[in-house]
Amino acid sequence: MAHKTISDEVFLDKALDMFRSRGYEGVSLRQLSAASGLEKASLFYRYPGGKNEVVMAVVQRVIDWFEVNVFAPLREEGSPQKRVAIVAAKLRIFYHHGTRPCITDVLSIAGGSEELATTLRVALEAWLKAFTDVAKESGMPLALARSKAEEAIVRIEGSLVLARVLGNRAPFLNVIKLLPELLTSKGERLPRR
């Protein structure tokens, strides 16, 4: 086999793992080439925009994953508590139980394109809105729901930083466990509209 190939999905998963641990500036096309088995020229054939186009495809794949595994389940039937618990389990897996950084954190460090920064901002705002909506539905007034959603994401992001620096996953696992009680009011539940 003189020529090697690799599916876009497998390639982007490898690229995701590299970008989320080393950042935009920390991943070179040579490294992407070595990890995928494809020559650099082949990467340019698939992604004519070069590294920026690769990282944008990676981020879009993450956004799609969040839509399916986080945003959609939060809109399903069932009690808000139950929906949040399901999503918490998904997030635990996405972050490999705290052993993988958040790509939004790592890629938001300057170096990437304006397009990348904007996409990350929009994606994080969507996450914030999804958490706010479920908290509101559990019975909280909007301002409180928004505040709890912020606190939840702040604590997920912050605990992943601690996990990376200290090698201690406990704070992350703790936040994931607390997520249902953090995001849903324990009082009376409002009927779903």
Place this chain on the structure above:
Amino acid sequence: MAHKTISDEVFLDKALDMFRSRGYEGVSLRQLSAASGLEKASLFYRYPGGKNEVVMAVVQRVIDWFEVNVFAPLREEGSPQKRVAIVAAKLRIFYHHGTRPCITDVLSIAGGSEELATTLRVALEAWLKAFTDVAKESGMPLALARSKAEEAIVRIEGSLVLARVLGNRAPFLNVIKLLPELLTSKGERLPRR
């Protein structure tokens, strides 16, 4: 003036600002040269170990700042609440009211030396210990004090990530404001030993 010069303090402050916003891989010696007005060869004269030695000097300067402005004030006389409030104000300034990232977050992204990673871990553990000690002194049992200290740092780090991605400093300013009540028990105070 054919030759230019710059004090170590001013140079390291410029370097700190660059490293905390762009990360280790995102700052080149050429950029450090341009920002300081010194040629690359002059930087190697001052820091023979190259970029790693520069970043280690930057980190040591931050550690020294924390010793003077965070750790020492937390050991002073006065109520724990008051001491934490003083330190909170210092931290607000260090992070430029939420407009500058945490260097521990940014530099812990892979790319730097093992020495750098170890130094960041030790520094963050010292911060955790300082917060744990003041929380314990305010009357909490050790396990609770440690948990509150973790939560405080998690929320500082996480809110700085949100500030960077969303351009919204409110969550950071909120955590800084909450710091005294987060880290000190509101009940009876134990007498200082």
Place this chain on the structure above:
DNA sequence: GTCTATATTAAGATAGAC
């Protein structure tokens, strides 16, 4: 659609003049 080969620019780093 992947390859080899190459172009161009920038990276980290050093030698030696002043």
Place this chain on the structure above:
DNA sequence: GTCTATCTTAATATAGAC
């Protein structure tokens, strides 16, 4: 103690063979 000049390697990117 800073400079100019240079070295070596690696970065992004493209041309053209297969």
